[in-house]
Amino acid sequence: MADSTYVPPKVWAWCPGNGGQFANINRPVAGSTHDRELPQGKHPFQLYSLATPNGVKVTILFEELLELGITEAEYDAYLIRINEGDQFSSGFVHVNPNSKIPALVDKSGEEEICIFESGSILMHLAEKFGKFIPTDTKGRADCLSWLFWQMGSAPYLGGGFGHFYAYAPEKFEYPIDRFAMEVKRQLDVLDRQLANNRYIIGDEYTIADIAIWPWYGALVNGALYEAAEFLDVDSYKHVVRWAQDIANRPAVQRGRMVNRTWGELTSQLHERHAASDFETQTQDKLESA
């Protein structure tokens, strides 16, 4: 592939399959590939997701809301197996024309509302329940700045660094170097912010933490791309402290399990329809294993 003699063609053309791991689900076109409706449960919120960092943001927020006793935040979480193309069903594309998890249907009001992009879903739920987002103007502005920071930064971590370090068909030095530098800069931005703040924007745990932790917290605990040593993440001491603090929250521990199909069997809850599922379903899985 890459050498200094490559000259891009005048017009790009698709070579299917040419893209490393996940090449089979990356396409240059949008839209559905097959007709299938999405399942629907009885709760006000229907989540269609997978326990990737973006998926986990939303299940953590739901579990945090339920932890506060807000039963109106009850949700059904259905599994979208992205490696099998579930995100290209007509039902999923109706909810999210971008064919990415997570996607949410809010049936709590008179009109059914479809909402996509993890950041948008966090905003929607936080505002609906008036939790995990400050109500004063300055606090809200801070929370928005860091929430959007995460949305604009994580593509360099995931689609950039993660792809080239872990998933591309070869180890290409230049892209790995480029994206590693940017991820380290982002970790340093967080580390300086967390040097003086318990949580991202201060003393209050908000959707900014809930958005940032599944990506940068996972880097710290080695769960993402096995890149902790390469990026020397232990040197970001304030990020490490914050990541552990959040990992200890019961709602976070539950949220991480939902729609998870890998890792320890007891860490997987493929679908979530009731609080009791965290006990019974993982037990079932162990017994059938």
Added chain:
Amino acid sequence: MADSTYVPPKVWAWCPGNGGQFANINRPVAGSTHDRELPQGKHPFQLYSLATPNGVKVTILFEELLELGITEAEYDAYLIRINEGDQFSSGFVHVNPNSKIPALVDKSGEEEICIFESGSILMHLAEKFGKFIPTDTKGRADCLSWLFWQMGSAPYLGGGFGHFYAYAPEKFEYPIDRFAMEVKRQLDVLDRQLANNRYIIGDEYTIADIAIWPWYGALVNGALYEAAEFLDVDSYKHVVRWAQDIANRPAVQRGRMVNRTWGELTSQLHERHAASDFETQTQDKLESA
């Protein structure tokens, strides 16, 4: 650089200067490099920016608000020359610890508010003035979904495709191919959305359009990376129609000029402190040229 024999080291190390165009402003650390306060003007809003796509989002919104006669949206726009490292001054880092343009100081209330990330600034201003964001729950959810879609998608266009197609030291085939495919998918997502909608979420022009247009509209009109032919952007007919429609708006034409330091002299307004600057400053520039 890239060949199949490259093995990443155990711990990444920085080789300064190894990054193509803009290598001199990319660093693996955050924080300021020099002490300098930011200038401040007399208006309620102080913008520190450059007319990149992310910068232009904010100046377009300001000009749209002023076009509606909302004089409370008057702003001073100061130039941040990112190639000269202005974003690393102590004053800028105080406003935006992430050292990226645009950054805003809102002095309209009792407490001074710093806000960063273009999406966050758009939300803050749209909510403050109750304009360009729907007030009904469904419309607001749609607007949020597409606003966040832009924030999560454009890094693949800018930091991914744009870097490897236009700025990297060599033409590397694999990254160009990877990011071109994703950008084409994004264009197709937009094209399908705009097939049935005048604007992104329907009949209403919102901050979703204002966020998306400076990136994907610029691709269409050939202003971004000279990649219109390579990506065959003319084939996305609904995107082309929408992009032209927005380009015709007077506020958009003014917004594009602010903090612009390249292109035709008459298209550049380095700083903006009053509505009349659009006439007088560009005239001065022509005379001194």
